[in-house]
Amino acid sequence: MSINRRINKLTLKSQLKLLLLAACAITSNAGVAQALAPQTKHAVISSTAAGPYFQLDIPTNIYPGSLHPDLHDVRVRNADGDLLSFAWADMETSSAKLESKTVSAFPLKDIQSNSFSSFRQNADGSLTALSQVKITRQNPVPAWIIDVSKIKGKLLQARFSISEQVDGMFGFTLESSNDLKNWQSLGSEQLVQLRHQGSVLQNLGIRLHHVSAQYLRLRWNNPADAPWLDNVSIDSQQEVYTPPVLQWSKPIPVKTCAANYCEYSIPDNTPIDSLRLLVSEPNTLLHITVLAQVTTTTTPVSSYHHRHSPLYPLHVLRHQKRNTEVQVDQQVWLNDSLVYKINLPNGEVKSRDLLMDGASYKTLRLQTDNPYSKLGKTLPEIQIASLPRRLVFLARGKPPYQLEWGMENKEGAAIPLTTLIPKMDLTRPVQADIASVEIADYVAPQAAIKPAVDKTPAKEHKPWLWAALGVGLLLLGGMVWSLLKSISEDKAKT
DSSP states (O other): OHHHHHHHHHHHHHHHHHHHHHHHHHHHHHHHHHHHSOOOEEEEEEOOSOOSEEEEEEOGGGGGGSSSTTOTTOEEEOTTOOBOOEEEOOOOOTTOEEEEEEEOEEEESOTTOSSOTTEEEOTTSOEEEOTTOOOOTTSOOOEEEEEOTTOOSEEEEEEEEOOTTOOEEEEEEEEEESSSSSOEEEEEEEEEEEEETTEEEEEOEEEEEEEOOSEEEEEESSGGGOOOOOEEEEEEEESOOOOOOOEEOOOBOOOEEOSSEEEEEOOTTOBOSEEEEEOOSSSEEEEEEEEEEOOSSOOOEESSSOOSOTHHHHHHHHTHHHHHHHOOTTEEEEEEEEEEEEEETTEEEEOOOEEOOSEEOSEEEEEESSOGGGGOSSOOEEEEEEOOEEEEEEOOSSSOEEEEESSOOSSSOOOOHHHHSTTOOTTSOOOOEEEEEOOOOOOOOOTTSOOOOOOSOGGGSOHHHHHHHHHHHHHHHHHHHHHHHHHHHHHHHO
16 A cells, blocks of 8 residues: 555656646747747837928838738837828839830941931931941941930830840940930940850840930940941830839848759848849859749738839740749749859949849749859859838827837728828829938847847737636646645545
8 A cells, every 4th residue: 555655646746747847838838929929119210300291211121020011010109109190102103104116226437427427317306317328237337326206205225136146245335315416424334245155145235214315326335346236126114203212131141052053031021123143253154043932822922012113024024935934843033134243454344233023032042054153162142122111101299209010000000192191282292301210120039039028018919828828827727736636635545
């Protein structure tokens, strides 16, 4: 009997220990869940103006701490914690009309001459070639006049066609004019057509940055080696707006690599409007395909309805076949282009930033037809650019006002801009004082780190978490009470 009582006592003690460990585990898991649960973030809004309307550009480092790429969890409060009315003031581009058109280009014999002998100007401003003037492909052509007088809207991009036998990089300066007399510089560019391991690498398009003009003039840096222009096409847009300056991220290092690709982790919920590959070594040239990794449970989410550049939809249409071919193995094609960094006698030339679709992705894969190591001994980092969001809020109550995000809230959501500002003139920019906000880089909560004291109001805590913890503790208490009662009865019997 003595031995049996000892065994029972040891068994009861073991059960008590297990129950205590279970209680500790529940409490610990509740703490971990609380640490990993979404938490409200705050940032103070600064302004010295009187208001009552304030215009606020939101930094792009808000995205990783936000719950949604479109930032619909953002709220504005005053010093008393009251929610303030606000509206998004992003520019609309849904009504813009895109058009691509082939235009005429006229070679010039003498760039210094004011009499353009290869064409004549008509009454409507268009240009017509003169049949008696013969300029052959064998003679160097120092410049070309491109007639864009029939193009409606702003000029987005010029695309050139040259002979397939031409090989090289051809620098030039581009100018615009409305009268063929007064010219304004649009900067320096280069056309690229190179053969590399059996394939042809081309970059024959240049961006025109929404310029408005009747004529363009292309002046070769080295006319003796310049190619003949077989064809020129212009992409244009009507009802265009001037987009705000993109905000670029800090350099993002390589996450993982294989023989012909490297992958990069992208901050959560951050829209990607442009991509830059930071090639470190000079005289580097490689064709890059940009793919986005998606899963069957996640799909790319657009940040909001408009894009930074209207050129991207045209780019996708021209690569529709390529796009369809690559959308396999849970990868989405975004862009492909020639990436280069070359030192020439007249200076360094770099490839342009790549246009993206404005959606957010977890991972980007940069894939090449050749070993990725050809980009240099040090694998290149990337930078992504996003279009900053802008909101307008109506100040009420005491400052300082605060920006709030990172937690679902059914109240205080954005309202239409015309509701926020009654009788607003839609043809004019929003009339509001400028405010600013600084947002620290977001650091995701870690389970291994003890959570900091939560300053979130009690009403924002998850009630189900505390309910589950209470039920678990009650069950454990009942089991402990039952075991203690059994021990007491055994002692009484003894």
